[in-house]
Amino acid sequence: MTLTDVQKAYLPMSEPAYYILLSLTEARHGYGIMQHVEQLTGGRLQLGPGTLYGTLQRMEKDGIIRVVAEAERRKVYAATDAGRELLRLELERLQELVAHGAAALEVTGDR
């Protein structure tokens, strides 16, 4: 399997980019993404608005996400098929990392 240029540019994903794209498996606006990520990570990851704005601009331009609605001057975004494929590739990569790490430390799977 060969990666497209867009996939190459995004992989491996930074933690903010990963969580932003993950949030957009459901339609959300910017602030909704921030809240979702904060909730999901128990407050550990707070997205900076500069990071969020820049990432959304770039992902929209690259066709990873698209605008599905607009309400009160807030764009609502959702991951495209290309975005979902990118997430799947990243998840595969992460699973491999976890498997290797767990094996090295002999951590059992049910811990």
Place this chain on the structure above:
Amino acid sequence: MTRDTLVRWHVWFHWTTDQFEDWLEAMAAQGWHLVKTDRWMHRSHFRREVPKKVRYCVDFPGEVTDEYYTIYRDAGWELVSSALGWYIWRTEYSGERRPELFNDVEPLIQRNNNLVLVMAMALLAQVGVFVGGPGRWLVSTTAGRIVLVPYVLLMVGLAAAAGAALAHNRRLKARKR
């Protein structure tokens, strides 16, 4: 009678925005809150209120849409001033965690590296100037010597700016730890 307004100069560059931000934060901690800036953001107007813990951030976002303002405001930031594509945002905070516009400093480091590259190329191009004809003209004629002084100053300024941008990167990397 104590004054309740203050005007101060603080000249800053792309690569010293962090020091400008720290200065604004220190002013707020003393009760001086930024009202507006002028003179290309190098002069700040303050008003005295209660001292507060306020994080100031200077941003250079490039392309700006309505979304830019909406996302920053929704995240709890207030726009204080903007000029020439630069924006000053602030947000009050408490506790140890200092709010940031960016989760990682990589974009800022990249911005500095691009600047250093441009400055280094400008300096390198001067080698060509000296090896070629203009070098002799600059040192051997009166008109040339008059041009030489500001020219050399400009080159020294460029080199100093490149050094300052690299120092900013070291500060940014230290912040990451």
